[in-house]
Amino acid sequence: MTVFKINTQGNKSKASLQSFTFSGGEEHIRFDPIDLSDAAVFEIQERLTDSSEIIRLMMTVDALKRLSNGNIPIELVIPYFPYARQDRVCVEGEALSASVMAGIINNLGLSKVTIWDAHSDVTPALLNNVVNIPQARLIGRSETLSRSLSNGDITLISPDAGASKKTCHIAEAFGGETNVIQAQKVRDLKSGDIVKTEVLGNVEGQRVLIVDDICDGGRTFIELAKVLKQQGAIEVSLFVTHGIFSQGLSVFGGLIDTIYTTDSFRTAEEYKNLSTQKNADNCPQLTVIEM
Structure with missing residues (x-):
């Protein structure tokens, strides 16, 4: 404190x-x-x-x-x-x-x-x-993301219907040049497991950025990244405001290339330690936007 x-x-x-x-x-x-x-x-x-x-x-x-x-x-x-x-x-x-x-x-x-x-x-x-x-203001603290979104060089992916409104607000905040594609997931109501993920748009040959507020274990983003890669996305990045990452970062290896988060849940040093734990060679690149 x-x-x-x-x-x-x-x-x-x-x-x-x-x-x-x-x-x-x-x-x-x-x-x-x-x-x-x-x-x-x-x-x-x-x-x-x-x-x-x-x-x-x-x-x-x-x-x-x-x-x-x-x-x-x-x-x-x-x-x-x-x-x-x-x-x-x-x-x-x-x-x-x-x-x-x-x-x-x-x-x-x-x-x-x-x-x-x-x-x-x-x-x-x-x-x-x-x-x-708002999330758009936090994303704006990253020069890399701000430039890509303002130029329309990256496609925004809304991971589910609940995130759709905020994802559109992000596109608007950076000039509306960025395309927004909706994804949706189907869960087994008994087990809670994701049984199907759909991407409602064309991502072939595109750099994409999934945006959401929280990442805990990361299952939603892992399953979505699999589909995005299968459908031809050449680079998959993830921005989450609050990175809990309870399963570590190596679970995203080979699927998500870069993860952006803030230091709302952990300090930047704690994230650095998290990214150097076992299987670190398989971890995505991590960028932390500090308070």
């Missing part, structure tokens, strides 16, 4: 804090002395990728409010919003996890919450004072 004090001139300085876990499992936060005379706002940056980090965030907000008597606004930057994938109740008896997490964040009383490329419209609707950075 990183906490900044932003002064009245807009300059940031990092606040020093100590965090540790008691033997009973309780999380603890303690700030070193902070000069509050010119403080205009506090900004917390955090990757909420496990439950202990959520508790530490709550403790941090409480500590800052006590330091300032609640008189200094607190902003939060959490590029990856946890639990966002469960944004509906599919089976009776489940929790609506996105709503639960939004409730926790809202109860902190923050002046602004910045997230990146929300999984669906549900999360921004649930959060108070939210700023959702």
